[in-house]
Amino acid sequence: MMKNNEQLTKEMFQKVHDNFEHAEKINRPSVSYWADVWRRIKENKLAMLGLILIISLSILAIIGPYINGYSYYEQNFMEKNLKPNAEHWFGTDQLGRDIFTRVWYGARISLFIGVMAALIDFLVGIIYGGISGMASGRTDNIMMRIAEILYAIPYLLMVILLMVVMEQGLWTIILAMTLTGWIPMARLVRGQVLQMKEQEFVQASEALGAKTGWVLRKHMIPNTMGPILVNVTLTVPTAIFAEATLSFLGLGIPAPQASWGTMANDALDSILVGNFYQLFFPAILISLTMFAFNVFGDGLRDALDPKLRK
Amino acid sequence: MFRYTLKRLGWAIVTLWAVITITFLLMHSIPGNPFAKEGTMPEAVYNNLQHYYNLDKPLVVQYGLYLKQLAQFDFGPSLKSKTITVNDYIVNGFPVSLHLGMQALVIAIAFGLIFGVIASLNRNRWPDYVSMVLSIIGISVPSFILATFLINFVAVEWGLLPVATWSSWSHTVLPSVSLAMMPMAYIARLMRSSMLEVLGQDYINTARAKGIAKHMIIFKHAIRNAILPVVTVLGIITANLVTGSFIIEQIFGIPGMGEMFVKGIFNRDYPVILGSTIFYAAILIFLVFIVDIAYTFIDPRIKITGESK
Amino acid sequence: MSNILEVKDLVVSFHTFGGEVQAVRGVNFSVPKGKTVAIVGESGCGKSVTAKSIMQLLPKPPAEYKQGEILFNGDNILAKSERDMQRIRGNEIGMIFQDPMTSLNPTTKVGAQITEGILKHKDVSRKEARSQAIELLNLVGIPQPEKRVDQYPHEFSGGMRQRAMIAISLACEPDLLIADEPTTALDVTIQAQILKLMKDLQNKTGTSIILITHDLGVVAETCDHVVVMYAGQVIETGTVEEVFETPQHPYTKGLMKSVPRLDQDKKQPLIPIIGSPPDLMDPTEGCPFFARCEYAMEVCRDHNPSFEYMGGNQHASCWLHHPLAKASE
Numbered sequence: 013m014m015k016n017n018e019q020l021t022k023e024m025f026q027k028v029h030d031n032f033e034h035a036e037k038i039n040r041p042s043v044s045y046w047a048d049v050w051r052r053i054k055e056n057k058l059a060m061l062g063l064i065l066i067i068s069l070s071i072l073a074i075i076g077p078y079i080n081g082y083s084y085y086e087q088n089f090m091e092k093n094l095k096p097n098a099e100h101w102f103g104t105d106q107l108g109r110d111i112f113t114r115v116w117y118g119a120r121i122s123l124f125i126g127v128m129a130a131l132i133d134f135l136v137g138i139i140y141g142g143i144s145g146m147a148s149g150r151t152d153n154i155m156m157r158i159a160e161i162l163y164a165i166p167y168l169l170m171v172i173l174l175m176v177v178m179e180q181g182l183w184t185i186i187l188a189m190t191l192t193g194w195i196p197m198a199r200l201v202r203g204q205v206l207q208m209k210e211q212e213f214v215q216a217s218e219a220l221g222a223k224t225g226w227v228l229r230k231h232m233i234p235n236t237m238g239p240i241l242v243n244v245t246l247t248v249p250t251a252i253f254a255e256a257t258l259s260f261l262g263l264g265i266p267a268p269q270a271s272w273g274t275m276a277n278d279a280l281d282s283i284l285v286g287n288f289y290q291l292f293f294p295a296i297l298i299s300l301t302m303f304a305f306n307v308f309g310d311g312l313r314d315a316l317d318p319k320l321r322k
Numbered sequence: 323m324f325r326y327t328l329k330r331l332g333w334a335i336v337t338l339w340a341v342i343t344i345t346f347l348l349m350h351s352i353p354g355n356p357f358a359k360e361g362t363m364p365e366a367v368y369n370n371l372q373h374y375y376n377l378d379k380p381l382v383v384q385y386g387l388y389l390k391q392l393a394q395f396d397f398g399p400s401l402k403s404k405t406i407t408v409n410d411y412i413v414n415g416f417p418v419s420l421h422l423g424m425q426a427l428v429i430a431i432a433f434g435l436i437f438g439v440i441a442s443l444n445r446n447r448w449p450d451y452v453s454m455v456l457s458i459i460g461i462s463v464p465s466f467i468l469a470t471f472l473i474n475f476v477a478v479e480w481g482l483l484p485v486a487t488w489s490s491w492s493h494t495v496l497p498s499v500s501l502a503m504m505p506m507a508y509i510a511r512l513m514r515s516s517m518l519e520v521l522g523q524d525y526i527n528t529a530r531a532k533g534i535a536k537h538m539i540i541f542k543h544a545i546r547n548a549i550l551p552v553v554t555v556l557g558i559i560t561a562n563l564v565t566g567s568f569i570i571e572q573i574f575g576i577p578g579m580g581e582m583f584v585k586g587i588f589n590r591d592y593p594v595i596l597g598s599t600i601f602y603a604a605i606l607i608f609l610v611f612i613v614d615i616a617y618t619f620i621d622p623r624i625k626i627t628g629e630s631k
Numbered sequence: 632m633s634n635i636l637e638v639k640d641l642v643v644s645f646h647t648f649g650g651e652v653q654a655v656r657g658v659n660f661s662v663p664k665g666k667t668v669a670i671v672g673e674s675g676c677g678k679s680v681t682a683k684s685i686m687q688l689l690p691k692p693p694a695e696y697k698q699g700e701i702l703f704n705g706d707n708i709l710a711k712s713e714r715d716m717q718r719i720r721g722n723e724i725g726m727i728f729q730d731p732m733t734s735l736n737p738t739t740k741v742g743a744q745i746t747e748g749i750l751k752h753k754d755v756s757r758k759e760a761r762s763q764a765i766e767l768l769n770l771v772g773i774p775q776p777e778k779r780v781d782q783y784p785h786e787f788s789g790g791m792r793q794r795a796m797i798a799i800s801l802a803c804e805p806d807l808l809i810a811d812e813p814t815t816a817l818d819v820t821i822q823a824q825i826l827k828l829m830k831d832l833q834n835k836t837g838t839s840i841i842l843i844t845h846d847l848g849v850v851a852e853t854c855d856h857v858v859v860m861y862a863g864q865v866i867e868t869g870t871v872e873e874v875f876e877t878p879q880h881p882y883t884k885g886l887m888k889s890v891p892r893l894d895q896d897k898k899q900p901l902i903p904i905i906g907s908p909p910d911l912m913d914p915t916e917g918c919p920f921f922a923r924c925e926y927a928m929e930v931c932r933d934h935n936p937s938f939e940y941m942g943g944n945q946h947a948s949c950w951l952h953h954p955l956a957k958a959s960e
Contacts (some may be wrong), residue, residue: 024952032496162340164603169564169565177348261584291470298464299462299463303459525733528734528796531800533719547737
C-alpha cells in the first residue's frame with residue numbers, strides 16, 4: 013500500500029473540501045419496483061422461454077385455425093388417419109379432420125378456459141378474501157370456515173360431479189372449475205390483507221394521517237399484488253389441466269368442438285393401431301402450455317420476492 | 323393435545339357432513355328421471371322402481387333415510403343392477419385402488435424427497451438442473467398423457483412391461499409411475515425450496531460451529547426441519563392421487579374404484595356416483611385429519627399454537 | 632506464544648451475480664490469550680465475515696479466501712481440511728450468534744443440542760453428556776436445568792435461549808469464543824446479564840473472547856482490546872483505553888463523538904458521521920473513508936494509507952500521521 017511512497021509530494025497533503033459532495037451519493041441507480049421485477053424476469057432464461065411460449069401459443073390460437081384452409085369440424089372420409097404430410101401438416105384424425113387446424117382451435121378453448129377460470133378465481137377471491145380480511149373477527153371467522161369446508165372437497169371430484177349434473181358446455185366447465193377454485197385465492201388475499209394490517213409501514217402511514225384509500229393504493233396493493241399475480245399465473249395451468257382431464261374422461265367440451273383433452277381422448281384408440289401422431293400433437297401442446305405457465309409463474313415469484321433483491 | 327385432536331375430529335365430521343349434503347343435493351337436482359333412458363316401461367314397474375329407490379318420497383325424507391343408511395356404512399343399491407350394491411363395488415374396487423394409490427404415493431414421496439434434497443445440496447450445479455428439469459416436466463405433463471406415452475413406447479413399441487388388467491406386479495409398474503409423476507415433481511420442488519430455506523437458517527451455522535460433520539447436519543438438522551412443509555401438503559397430494567387414479571385406472575383398464583366411478587358417471591348411476599364420492603371424500607378427510615395429528619408429533623412448536631387456537 | 636489468534640492480511644471475496652464483492656480487504660489483528668478483543672464497525676464493514684472466516688463457516692462458493700493467514704495457536708486454520716476444522720469447531724473455538732430466536736434448532740430439544748457437540752468431541756457416554764448439559768445449563772444461570780434440558784427452544788425466552796447458546800458454545804471448554812453481536816437482539820436489561828455471564832465464565836475458564844459489536848458502551852465495559860473496522864479493512868487497533876481516549880483515525884474519532892458518554896459535558900452535542908460506507912463491489916483506490924472525512928487531503932483521494940504503529944499498543948491507517956502531513960499543517 014505504500015508502494016507509491018516515493019511519489020508523495022507535499023502538495024498532496026493539502027486539505028480538500030469537495031470530498032463530502034460524494035458522501036451521500038448512492039452508488040447504484042434506484043429503479044422502480046416493477047422495472048426491477050421486469051429486469052429480473054428477463055435475466056431468468058426459463059421464465060422468458062415460458063413467456064415467449066405463452067405469447068406464441070396465444071398468437072397461434074388466434075390465427076392457427078385459418079392457416080391451411082381446413083375447418084375444425086369438416087370431415088373427409090377419403091382422408092382418414094393420414095400421417096402428417098404436405099397437405100395436412102399434423103395429419104388427419106379418424107374422421108378425416110385436419111389435426112393442425114383442430115389443435116389450434118383446441119388451443120383457443122383450452123387457453124380461454126384457463127384464462128377465464130384464473131380471472132374469475134381472481135375476482136371472487138379478491139372480493140371474498142378482501143372482505144374477510146378487512147372485516148376480521150366473527151365475520152372473518154365464519155367466512156373462512158365456509159371456505160375451509162368447501163376446500164376440503166377434492167377439486168377434481170367436485171368439478172366432475174358438477175359436470176355430471178349440469179349440461180355440458182364451455183361455460184359449464186368454467187363455472188364448475190371456479191365454484192371451488194376461488195378458495196385458495198381468497199385465503200391468500202385474506203392472509204396478505206391481515207399481514208399488511210400488521211405491517212409497521214402501513215401502521216406508520218396511518219399514524220401519519222394517511223387516508224385509507226391512499227394506504228390501500230400506495231402500500232397494500234403494490235405489496236400484496238406479487239403473490240396474487242403469481243397465483244393467477246399458476247391457476248391457468250391448473251384449469252387447463254382440469255379441462256383436459258374432464259375432456260379426456262368425456263365430460264368436457266361436446267363435439268364437434270375440440271379441446272386438447274377431447275382430441276387426446278379421441279386419439280386414444282388410434283395409438284393401438286399405430287397412429288401415435290394423433291395423440292402426439294394435442295399431448296405436446298397441453299404439456300408445453302402447462303410448462304410455459306408454470307415456469308413463467310415460478311420466474312415471476314422469484315422476481316417478485318424483494319428478499320432476493322440485490 | 324387431546325382437546326386439539328377432538329377439535330380436529332369434530333371438524334372432519336362437519337366437513338364430511340357438508341360433502342354428503344352437497345353431493346346429495348347435487349345428485350337430486352339433476353333434471354329428469356334416472357329411469358328415463360330405460361325407454362318405455364309399464365307404469366307399475368316404474369312405480370315399483372320409484373318406490374324401491376325411495377324416489378317417491380319428499381327430498382327431506384330421502385335425505386334422512388340416506389344419512390341413516392350411511393351411518394350403517396350402507397351406500398345403498400346400484401340403479402343399474404338390483405343384485406349389486408354400491409358396497410359391493412367398493413369392496414371389490416377399493417383394495418385394487420388402494421394398492422395402486424399406496425404404490426404411487428411411496429414412489430412419489432421417496433423419489434420426490436431424494437430429488438429435492440439432491441437438488442438443494444447441489445444448488446445451481448448439474449444435479450440441481452437435472453432434478454428441476456425432471457420435476458418441471460413432471461408438473462407440466464398430465465398423468466393421462468404420460469400414461470398413454472408410456473403405453474405406446476414402453477409397453478407397445480418396446481414390449482418391456484405388460485399393461486391392461488391388474489394380474490401381476492409388473493402390470494402395476496406403469497400405472498403407478500404415471501400416477502406418481504406429478505406428486506413426485508411437486509414434492510421435489512417443495513422439498514428443494516424448503517431445504518434451501520432451512521440450509522440458510524442460523525441453526526445450521528450453530529450446528530456447523532459445534533463441529534458437526536456435514537452429512538450429520540443434513541440428516542439431523544436440515545432434512546428434519548425441511549420435511550415439515552412436505553408433511554402439510556400430503557393431504558392435497560393424496561387428493562390429487564385419488565382423482566388422478568380415475569383416469570389412470572380408466573386408461574390401463576384397472577378394475578379399481580376409479581373405473582367404477584367413471585362407469586357410474588356414464589351410466590348415470592346416481593347411487594354409485596353419490597356413494598363413491600362420499601367414500602373418496604371420507605378417506606381424504608380422514609387422511610387430512612391423520613396428517614394434522616401426525617404433524618403435532620413432528621413439529622414440537624405446534625402443540626402450543628394448536629391448543630391456544 | 633502469547634497470542635491465541637493472529638489474523639494476517641486476510642482477504643475474503645464473495646462472488647455474486649453482480650460481480651466480486653471484497654468484504655474483507657487485508658485485515659490484521661491478534662487476540663492475546665485470556666483477553667477479550669472487540670471488533671467494532673458499521674453494518675457491512677466485514678466484522679461478521681472476519682469472524683466466520685476464523686471458523687471457516689462461509690459457504691465456498693460464493694465466498695473465497697483470496698489471501699492471508701489465520702494462525703490459531705500458531706497453526707494456519709485456512710490451510711486445514713474440512714475434517715480438521717470439524718475437530719476445531721466447537722472443541723477449540725466456540726461461537727455464539729446474533730439472534731437467539733433463530734440460532735437454535737426449533738425441532739430438537741435444548742439438551743440434545745448441547746450434548747451433540749459434547750458427544751462429537753469428547754469420549755463420554757450419552758448419560759454423562761446429559762449430566763454435563765444439565766451442569767452447563769446451571770452454569771449459565773438457567774433455573775431448573777433438569778427440567779429445561781428436555782424442553783424445546785420455543786419454550787425458552789430470548790435471554791434464556793442466548794444462555795443456552797452460550798452453554799452450547801462452551802460445552803467443550805474452547806480456548807477461544809467468538810461472540811457475533813450476542814446481545815444485539817436482546818432487551819437492554821438482558822444484554823447486561825448476558826455480558827456479565829460471559830465475563831464471569833471467562834474469569835472461570837480463562838477463555839479468550841472475540842466480541843463483535845457495534846455498541847461502544849459494551850466495548851468499554853467488557854473488552855481489553857479494540858479492532859475498528861471500516862469497509863472491509865482494519866483502520867485502528869489498540870487497548871480500550873488508548874482507542875477511547877486518544878483515537879487516531881478520523882473514523883474512530885467520529886464514532887466516539889457519535890455516541891453518548893456519561894463523562895461528557897451535557898451540552899456537547901452528539902455528532903453523526905455523515906454519509907455511508909463505500910460500495911465494496913467497486914472500491915476506490917484511495918482511502919475508503921475519504922468521502923466522509925473532515926480532514927481529507929489530496930493524497931487520500933487515490934492512495935490508501937498503510938497500517939502504521941502509533942505508540943503503545945495502538946496502530947492506525949491514516950495519512951494524517953504521515954510526516955509530510957504533519958509538516959504541511
